[in-house]
Amino acid sequence: MKEIKLQTFWTHAKPERVVWAVAEHDGNRSICPLGWKMRTSHKPPMMAISVAPTRYTHDLIVGAGAFVLAWPGRDLAEATLFCGTHSGRDTDKFAHAGLTPLPAQHVNAPLVKECVANLECTVVGQTTSGDHTIFVGEIVAAYMSETPGPLLCTINHACGYEFLLEDKGYRFGVVQDCDDPR
């Protein structure tokens, strides 16, 4: 056990599932991929996410008081990279990434048809944590694909993954499925 630079640990701390925070306000919508999320209550069910105030999605969440957590699968590594490296201020991410918005039942934010799962969340708490904001969302509805595959992760070089894409400092994959042809 020796002291290290923290970055060394972050590099080691894989896999990390990826989720998209999706928000819409005043006719504008965006998708912000993030790894910084956690469950935070059983009853009522809640998840918390950390979003930088510089993100366009941050202000849409504040404006709408709601967000959708859309969970990408193996087909959405490129879309995740696109959404994470462009701003919704000047790009319609749904159109550019070929994604289909679906209406939510209880919140003003779109579901994403191509994702493995979607959770509708109402903001019930917000607190500043360093250079990010923690949004606490109560989960008011959940949806899953009828053929759900594995969830997209940022990964390291271990052998149990199906590698998908590496670019711009990100490395994406899924844990190898039993029906993987390899």
Add this chain to the structure above:
Amino acid sequence: MKEIKLQTFWTHAKPERVVWAVAEHDGNRSICPLGWKMRTSHKPPMMAISVAPTRYTHDLIVGAGAFVLAWPGRDLAEATLFCGTHSGRDTDKFAHAGLTPLPAQHVNAPLVKECVANLECTVVGQTTSGDHTIFVGEIVAAYMSETPGPLLCTINHACGYEFLLEDKGYRFGVVQDCDDPR
């Protein structure tokens, strides 16, 4: 995309890395394994965890204003199960699980020698989220084993894992290493 019971998604939402929140106050110490954690700030570096107020570790964290995040590896699936299914109120988890406390440099909470990594955290924020408390910890020191293996996860039945242990509703494993003999 069809509406589901939320539990169906939680069952699918794997892998989830496991971390131990370790705390000490007034001569008492405990270890609380949890999956509900996230990074929440780059500068200064912070992590947030969700801990139920019913947990003994919760009150130790409040008392000390600090905690250690100790990251178990493949050798600590049994210790994780033990620590997660017993209370520190009546059990010395270090002694029972054969764990070695090491002194931290900056906080009043022990590191765990057998873990892959340890992060010393000072509590800088606390908020209630449903039936849990979110503690925001500023990371003031980081340590890693000189031979760090993969991090312990709760897993599903995908093929990319080295399966370790299943009991009491938990299923533990690590993503398969390239030097795994299988």
